[in-house]
Amino acid sequence: MAEVILKNLTKVFPGKVTAVKGLNLEIPNRQFLVLVGPSGCGKSTTLRMIAGLEDVTSGEIHIGGRLANHVEPKDRDIAMVFQNYALYPHMTVFENLAFGLKIRKVPAAEIRSRVGEAAEILDLKDLLGRKPKALSGGQRQRVAVGRAIVRKPQVFLFDEPLSNLDAKLRAQMRVELKRLHARLDATMVYVTHDQVEAMTMGDRIVVMKDGLAQQVADPLTLYDKPANRFVAGFVGTPGMNFFEGQIVSNGGTLTFSSPGVVLPLPENWKASLAALADRRVALGVRPEDIASPAAQAQASAPRIAAKVEVIEPLGSESHVYLNAAGQSFVCRADAHNGFAVGQEVSVPVDLRKAHVFAMNSGLAVV
Secondary structure, eight states, X not given: OOOEEEEEEEEEETTTEEEEEEEEEEEOTTOEEEEEOSTTSSHHHHHHXXXXXXXXXXXXXXXXXXXXXXXXXXXXXXXXXXXXXXXXXXXXHHHHHHHHHHHTTOOHHHHHHHHHXXXXXXXXXXXXXXXXXXXXXXXXXXXXXXXXXXXXXXEEEEESTTTTSOHHHHHHHHHHHHHXXXXXXXXXXXXXXXXXXXXXXXXXXXXEETTEEEEEEOHHHHHHSOSBHHXXXXXXXXXXXXXXXXXXXXXXXXXXXXXXXXXXXXXXXXXXXXXXXXXXXXXXXOGGGBSOHHHHTOTTOOEEEEEEEEEEEOSSEEEEEEEETTEEEEEEEETTOOOOTTOXXXXXXXXXXOEEEETTTOBBOO
């Protein structure tokens, strides 16, 4: 296995469309790294440049200590798993798994050994004689992964491999891929637009937007300490609530003021927010910190008066959508929460995990 290093990596397509802008990234040996972001953010282009399927406009790609910019894809010692599986329909599972090895003139005995090992890892032993049309979506995906495994590459690249599967199967495959990573102890780079996949699978996550890395961190750091408003809103389900308003300083106390939302801010925020007094900011509060047991347990917790608009029951919990003077927000509540559509409520807010973002730059201040 090998580390991957990207130095000031840039990709400009014809028409001066810049897909990736000066990306610097170190992916240590044996790490599971996820590139996540909305469509068009540059994540798949980055993966394709690592694979050698896209030329690099500027910058450097190092794989296993070797500059790989001008190395042919077949010589980079990487294996890529695509979104559409790309299996040969006229070949059996065994033949699909073995095809790449045959092209490289690997001895037949070693081919059988490698295919057998991959089939054992991925529970494909009973399917080796079938053709792709006789397989389910999940089985086809496992064959595509197996075809990468038999190569024993330095780096595995995954380009949204689960997006064609239904929700239940995606959840199962997430677990299988994590187990696979632990078993192979391999370097893996995984691209997805699904933040749930990113959070549940990645050792480290790169959140991208407009060709730029917005933040690179482990999942909990991304969630608890987002670098900016985009990351805060992208990570988490439902997304973070943002209230746009003004920091008001009055007699040494700071208050966040917005139509329908007036909240006294924690004392320990004073130093960080002093320079923003009387300026507009965005206050970010996650749904689980509104009307939560922790908020209700605080006798002095600030409250928001709102009207219940929609309730989404999800079994163990409900998402309750509220409106305060035209500002919509959502809280995660217990399934038996007592809320009713049309009800006027006063919900407590736990600000201990809240964030303040500068209005112009979007950068986190608190």
